[in-house]
Amino acid sequence: MVETTPLIAALEDAGYRVTGPRRNVVGLIAGRSGHFTAADLVTESNRRRLGVGRATVFRTIEVLSDVGVVERIDLPSGEHAYIACQPVHHHHVVCSGCGRTRDVDDAGLRHVVRDIARQTGYRVDDHRLELFGLCPECQTAASGANRPGPSR
Amino acid sequence: MVETTPLIAALEDAGYRVTGPRRNVVGLIAGRSGHFTAADLVTESNRRRLGVGRATVFRTIEVLSDVGVVERIDLPSGEHAYIACQPVHHHHVVCSGCGRTRDVDDAGLRHVVRDIARQTGYRVDDHRLELFGLCPECQTAASGANRPGPSR
DNA sequence: GTTTTTGCAAACCATTTGCAGGGTC
DNA sequence: GACCCTGCAAATGGTTTGCAAAAAC
Numbered sequence A, B: 001m002v003e004t005t006p007l008i009a010a011l012e013d014a015g016y017r018v019t020g021p022r023r024n025v026v027g028l029i030a031g032r033s034g035h036f037t038a039a040d041l042v043t044e045s046n047r048r049r050l051g052v053g054r055a056t057v058f059r060t061i062e063v064l065s066d067v068g069v070v071e072r073i074d075l076p077s078g079e080h081a082y083i084a085c086q087p088v089h090h091h092h093v094v095c096s097g098c099g100r101t102r103d104v105d106d107a108g109l110r111h112v113v114r115d116i117a118r119q120t121g122y123r124v125d126d127h128r129l130e131l132f133g134l135c136p137e138c139q140t141a142a143s144g145a146n147r148p149g150p151s152r
Numbered sequence C: 001g002t003t004t005t006t007g008c009a010a011a012c013c014a015t016t017t018g019c020a021g022g023g024t025c
Numbered sequence D: 001g002a003c004c005c006t007g008c009a010a011a012t013g014g015t016t017t018g019c020a021a022a023a024a025c
Helices: A006-013 A020-030 A038-047 A054-067 A109-120 A136-143 B006-013 B020-030 B038-047 B054-067 B109-120 B136-143
Strands: A070-074 A080-084 A091-095 A101-104 A123-134 B070-074 B080-084 B091-095 B101-104 B123-134
Touching: A006 A020, A006 A054, A020 A038, A020 A054, A020 A080, A038 A054, A054 A070, A054 A080, A070 A091, A101 B109, A109 A123, A109 B101, A109 B109, A109 B123, A123 A136, A123 B109, B006 B020, B006 B054, B020 B038, B020 B054, B020 B080, B038 B054, B054 B070, B054 B080, B070 B091, B109 B123, B123 B136
Parallel strands: A091 A123, B091 B123
Antiparallel strands: A070 A080, A091 A101, A123 B123, B070 B080, B091 B101
16 A cells, blocks of 8 residues: 655655655645645644654655755745755746745746846856746635635 | 945935944945855954944844845855845846856846746746856856866 | 934754664665 | 664754843934
8 A cells, every 4th residue: 555656756766765754744745735844844744743753854855855856945035945846947936825836837038048148158057037926816815805825 | 434335325215224333234245245144244243343243234134135235145055145236126147156146137037927927827926036157257267177068 | 312223142943963773675 | 684764852053032221313
């Protein structure tokens, strides 16, 4: 009865050991609809009495991040949050209402980056674009009488 | 003999009091060529025996940030760094060699953002683009020891 | 004179690390 | 069985806060 999720599969493929605590952390991540912080997972782990230690949560996030299935985003507040995503180059639109994100491909950005490199003379090795706003659901919710809230 | 720098002027204009410690912090920032962390300023303040407390450094950075003349950037390492800049919407290319940054205008990015909003249905309120690479000087310096191959 | 600001130290919060025991391949 | 991983607790590093004294307007 060993379930395999994409995140677990990514761990295996990269040669990391698949352990109980790691499965638990992955489960916690899967249960999140939007972005999450390390503290979120620790809190939730305690609430559910999973017995996963703080350190392991941090270490697992790091491992998943190395593998590329979890990515760190920097919220406007300065907090470090994480999201699960595909291990390919892309960017994110983050909903400031519910925290959900959507992946966005590089699209026209490639040209913008090239132009900037040309203008500044910098050799641009990496770039990061983050967008913040309201997702369609939260727009609807906000325009009515109800406040936006996470759904599950 | 009260000197006025752009940062100090911004403080005054916003109605903040211009104090000795704030002048000192602004002086420290002016002495930096690239980005800086709060810790950098604290260290430098101690070295120069300016008598500016840790808390004041943090509070001054916050105030300058509110006013818009200092902006936080999130380095790939996850560190929070700051740079002095103009209070208009723009983006940054950060040199991973020397830490110096250059401002970049919105240029073609505007279109990219609009396309993304259209594709995802999100109402995009804000965005942030950060580019990392090597500035022309650092490219030259590195080319002696590095093998060729940079873009262009 | 009133209101803001400061320095200090302690508090706080997030993240990391050392290490002995336990689990996985 | 060898090596990786985990939990715990303590250490760390960055940032905030309470408060009385000092400074700015």
